[in-house]
Amino acid sequence: MSPILVALFSVFLSLIPHVILSSDPDPIQDFCIPHTTSNVTRTTRSDMIPCKNLVDVIPEDFIFSGIKHPGNFSDTGLSAISVSPKTFPGLNTQGMSFVRADLKVDGVNVPHFHPRATEITYVVQGRVYSGFVDSTNRVFARIIEKGEVMVFPRGLVHFQMNVGRSTATVFGSFNSQNPGMQKIPSIIFGSGINDKLLEKAFGLTSKQIGKIRKKFLPKT
Incomplete structure (x- = not known):
């Protein structure tokens, strides 16, 4: 490996900790x-x-x-x-x-x-x-x-x-x-995921899914 490549690689390695530690x-x-x-x-x-x-x-x-x-x-x-x-x-x-x-x-x-x-x-x-x-x-x-x-x-x-x-x-x-936040109940029941998928994923009936969804519908 040429001296230039070695130097560039060394610089890259020195930057890795900063990339990992920085948000x-x-x-x-x-x-x-x-x-x-x-x-x-x-x-x-x-x-x-x-x-x-x-x-x-x-x-x-x-x-x-x-x-x-x-x-x-x-x-x-x-x-x-x-x-x-x-x-x-x-x-x-x-x-x-x-x-x-x-x-x-x-x-x-x-x-x-x-x-x-x-x-x-x-x-x-x-x-x-x-x-x-x-x-x-x-x-x-x-x-x-x-x-x-x-x-x-x-x-x-x-x-x-x-x-x-x-x-x-x-x-x-x-x-x-800007950390972002996603609430699990809202993600699952308030985002419009297909009811059939949720029924199979959670072992719930269509009626139960509908009842839960009502809690997360936008209030008018």
């Missing part, structure tokens, strides 16, 4: 507060979103106050406030996003997964049965309490349930500014 592309500037006007001087590397000029950036661009209080609760007893660059511009190009989740007593965060991010959950208050399922269908779950942290590996199905006697609050952080 979103690494930024090439300190920050990029999105700007909607055409009078811009900088753009991000990944998607060419216009950035504010540095002189127009203010401290408030890096502060978010929208998770001081819980949001509206769902039928499952969950209130979730997701925070991404769409609501908090200071996160743009930083490769992260986060969520505040509140769970009523016996409330659940149904099994779901994030295709583009690993999640770390910190319990602010309460007791939460928390866990995930790996690719061999092994469940890793336990009750975590105030001050404890659990990690959910990227792309694996995970879940939470409040097992305490008062509302629980957790804070989740993702290593992507």
Whole structure:
């Protein structure tokens, strides 16, 4: 192998750890507060979103106050406030996003997964049965309490349930500014998959499938 090829191969090997450890592309500037006007001087590397000029950036661009209080609760007893660059511009190009989740007593965060991010959950208050399922269908779950942290590996199905006697609050952080989320019940029964397939997959009757589907139809 020629010295040039050896050198190129060495450079490629040196980059592999960075590719593996990185989620979103690494930024090439300190920050990029999105700007909607055409009078811009900088753009991000990944998607060419216009950035504010540095002189127009203010401290408030890096502060978010929208998770001081819980949001509206769902039928499952969950209130979730997701925070991404769409609501908090200071996160743009930083490769992260986060969520505040509140769970009523016996409330659940149904099994779901994030295709583009690993999640770390910190319990602010309460007791939460928390866990995930790996690719061999092994469940890793336990009750975590105030001050404890659990990690959910990227792309694996995970879940939470409040097992305490008062509302629980957790804070989740993702290593992507757009982690994505797919809830298993909605994927199965709310996406329009053929009824016959679902009947065979789950051993349910057409009537049972229809009854379950009603829970996931858009509310009018």
